[in-house]
Amino acid sequence: MEPITILEIDSVELSFDERKILQSVYLKIPRYQITSILGRNGCGKSSLLQIVFGTMRATHKSVRVNGRYVESLYRQGNVARYLPQHPLTPSSMKVKEALKWYGVELTEAKYDKLPTLISQRMEELSGGERRFIEALMVLLSPVPFVLLDEPFTNLAPIYVEALKQHIVEQKQNKGILITDHLYREVLDIADQNYLIQNGTTYLLTNPRQELVDRGYLPG
């Protein structure tokens, strides 16, 4: 079986009532690279990730894995996993149980707080701890692609740095699609960057300058 190396999305069109949210979207997410999507609040970043993953219906869309059209990415089985903005895991589930379901092993050496967290239930963790654990659950999953929707939200700076390191490490095995408003952190690690503006994606060749020129960052 040929290895999965590329995820492509195009012809995405999404409307809410009469308002067009996404149109003429094209994304190419190569494996072994980090691809970012930046954009203002409400521009359709999260919707686009859900459309890619197959959990949101769009008026039109084409999602392809290695050039092969797939109706629903998540139903392909172990091709991609998705970290939503909201809590992912059932609150009553223990951390170690959640990690086991996702096939993820965390080593104690790397996480000094792990022995205390591992036996707790998700609802017993702080918002930041839960976000960090769930981000790792998805990121370290044994799949070729991961989609991360605002993974740095609620994280203390030390966790942000740790998560950045993990993301960079994981690109040795995976294609990673990330969106977050902490644009400095994202630009630090991303290999290619897209901006969503007026419902359309733009591949940025000089991200920092273009983000200013296109009004995403103040001049």
Place this chain on the structure above:
Amino acid sequence: MLSVVLHFYKNFWIILHVVAWGGWLAVGAPVGEEWWGMIAPLFWLKLASYGVVWLLMQTFSRQGYLFYQNLGYSPTALFMGAFGLDMVLFFTLLTTIRWSLLLF
């Protein structure tokens, strides 16, 4: 698949069983010949309570599906699997109770 369905089913199994056993007790917990006449109404009661659970989850807890979707399972597959499991568990238990009461 079964372990995922079982885990999903654990979210709402209590309410389904309370309704179904409540229905059986409400008509006098029949175990004799009249027991056969109860099968169809109990099936429809289960289906109706299952529909309510589905509606509530669709309305208030759609985000809860994502944990399972990440494992490759659609909400439709989860609900169908859980419904089948619930039917098997309930009617097996009901039949066992009936036989026990008839024998002893």
